[in-house]
Amino acid sequence: MKLNTKCIVCNIQQAIRIAEFLDVDDKNRENIMRKVLGYLRDADYGLSNPQIMKGTWDIIVEELGNDNPYKDIKRFYNEEMLMMYNELMGIVKSSKDSFQTGLKMAITGNLIDFGPSHKFDRDILIEMINNLDSQNMVVDDSKKLKDMLADSHTLLYIGDNCGEIVLDKVFIEQIKSEFPKLDIYFGVRGKAIINDVTLEDAKMVKMEEVASIIESEDGTPGTILENTGERFQKMFESADVIIAKGQGNYESLSDVKREGLFFLFMAKCPVVAGYAGVDEMSILCMENAK
Known part of the structure; x- marks a missing residue:
């Protein structure tokens, strides 16, 4: 795009x-x-x-003269979300469709603007999560995503921002419980940029408990494949399923057409919404097949 x-x-x-x-x-x-x-x-x-x-x-x-100006704010959001981890996991496990709830919860993380305002309202987040069933995805390829995961060996889950990485971990834990033979890799940026997830964030939330962490080796707030490292490129090519979280990953990978590439995000601006063919503020689980 x-x-x-x-x-x-x-x-x-x-x-x-x-x-x-x-x-x-x-x-x-x-x-x-x-x-x-x-x-x-x-x-x-x-x-x-x-x-x-x-x-x-x-x-x-x-x-x-500061290559990570949002370091403290990122830590703040990660810690705030981590304190809710068990509660969030309980909501997923007790729901009628744990996979769908975990997926929507991960997208909900993309709805929240984890910007530098240093404002966090736990009650608003819980209210949003408790109303997940009322959130309709205007593009919903989640059934195909789940079916493909059932027949796959490897999943590459490319993260987006701090804070919401905890909701990604909740969803990945649910995926792992349903498909225990699946090898899961969590992709992070190669260096700090804005509030995007890095190796530091992944370690902070102990992502290694549910997935192997792989760095892109690039500092773009998205995924520009030609700029990523050889290991990341090979993983992208060989993974049976790829989940790319957030608008930045959609903007940078939308022209990559391949079966098994799914975008989970909210179209938070009119430009991206128009490109995706949806209304602004829509939430999507979209496969980017050929």
């Missing part, structure tokens, strides 16, 4: 958001904005937004 000019606004907002979050002084804010705007002026608009965002991010962190 190529960059839309409307995506430029998100890149600019990211620079503004970090500067405000870290209380950067006016002189440095102006310097960051001038360099970001210069970069965006000359960027290749044939690339995807996650690729452009990586360039924007690299400028920001270089100017800040």
Whole structure:
């Protein structure tokens, strides 16, 4: 999915958001904005937004002298969600369709904006989870996903953001309980970028209890296959089923057509919604077959 000019606004907002979050002084804010705007002026608009965002991010962190400015906020959300893990797992196990509940719960994690505002409302999250049955997926390939998992040997589950990684773990634990012979791998970014999941986040939530962790070796807030490491590429090619979480993974992998590639995400902006052919704020479990 190529960059839309409307995506430029998100890149600019990211620079503004970090500067405000870290209380950067006016002189440095102006310097960051001038360099970001210069970069965006000359960027290749044939690339995807996650690729452009990586360039924007690299400028920001270089100017800040801090390659992981959201480290503390990411830890906060991971810890808050981890305290709910047993409760969330209980909701999945006690439901009439544990697989479907776990899947929708994982997508619910994508509904919550784990941005740098440092606001977390546990009651709102629980209310959303308790109303999972009323959340209809406008594209629902979950039955095919489950059927394919039953006949598969390997699953590559590509993560998205901090906080919601705990809901991913809940869903993966349910998958593992239903398909115990399945080898499951959890993909993370190769280095810190925005609030995307990295090896540090995966270890923080003890993802290794339910899956083997594999790094992409790339710092894009999505999955640009040609930029990932050889091990990740081989896993992507050989996995029987791939679950790619979040809008960034959809934006960067939507042009990759292969059976068994499923996107779980919410279309949180009109550009992505239009590309996917759904209404904004729709939730999807979509196979990207040929």
